[in-house]
Amino acid sequence: YNMEKARLTIKYTLQFLQRPAVKKISTSIFTQSMLSVANFVVAFSVAKYSNKEEYAIFVILFSIIGIAGNYQGALVNGPLPVLAPKKEKNEKVLFLSGLGYGQWLFFVPFFILTIIFVTIYCLVNHNFLIFKYVSALFFVTLAYLLREFIRTINYSKLRIHVLMKMDVLFVLIIAVGFWIFIVSKKV
Numbered sequence: 001y002n003m004e005k006a007r008l009t010i011k012y013t014l015q016f017l018q019r020p021a022v023k024k025i026s027t028s029i030f031t032q033s034m035l036s037v038a039n040f041v042v043a044f045s046v047a048k049y050s051n052k053e054e055y056a057i058f059v060i061l062f063s064i065i066g067i068a069g070n071y072q073g074a075l076v077n078g079p080l081p082v083l084a085p086k087k088e089k090n091e092k093v094l095f096l097s098g099l100g101y102g103q104w105l106f107f108v109p110f111f112i113l114t115i116i117f118v119t120i121y122c123l124v125n126h127n128f129l130i131f132k133y134v135s136a137l138f139f140v141t142l143a144y145l146l147r148e149f150i151r152t153i154n155y156s157k158l159r160i161h162v163l164m165k166m167d168v169l170f171v172l173i174i175a176v177g178f179w180i181f182i183v184s185k186k187v
Contacts, residue, residue, distance in 0.1 A: 024160045031160075031167040038171050045178065061137050068107070068141050069148060075103050077152050084156055100149055107145065111138055 016022060046058045076099045087095050118134045147170065154162045 024158060027160045027164055028155070031163050034167055034171055038174050042174065042178075057133060061133065061140075064137060065141050065144055068145060071106070072103060072145050072148055075099070075106060076149060080152055080156050096153060103145065103149060107142075111142075114138075 017026075043058075043062070047055055050058065080096075080099060084092055084095060114134065115138075118131055122128045122131045147166070151163060151166065154160070154166075
């Protein structure tokens with residue numbers, strides 16, 4: 001009796017795990033976990049292998065990227081799941097492109113103003129090191145915003161397989177970056 005009960009439990013569990021929704025949820029959890037682990041490894045490595053000044057710069061820049069991500073969440077990730085399901089198919093395309101355009105309409109002027117102020121600061125103080133950090137910050141922030149926008153669109157369309165490929169590529173890029181840092185012995 002117990003063996004039959006165990007066999008049926010295993011059978012129904014396997015059938016449950018084969019459902020498309022369960023597979024998508026499991027894959028979503030896995031990809032998000034993979035990104036979280038990658039972020040943890042980056043933060044841990046920078047904390048362990050850099051000096052105090054480098055770590056402080058990392059924390060500040062990472063926080064700024066987080067702020068940009070939070071604004072993107074308010075501009076895109078919040079409205080998307082609430083408003084998109086209510087739109088007709090042809091309206092959804094316009095809505096999604098409007099969210100993407102609005103996101104850049106918000107961030108591009110901010111980026112331009114920041115570049116102007118940083119350039120003036122560098123010229124006045126004859127210290128161009130901050131320009132290097134801001135340039136890196138802009139590149140990473142733009143890449144982050146683009147990646148998160150694409151992830152949000154794919155989540156809303158339940159294209160989890162695309163997310164998985166994207167996130168694996170992202171983790172591979174981080175791994176290559178770390179390999180370059182290890183080889184050059186620089187964080």
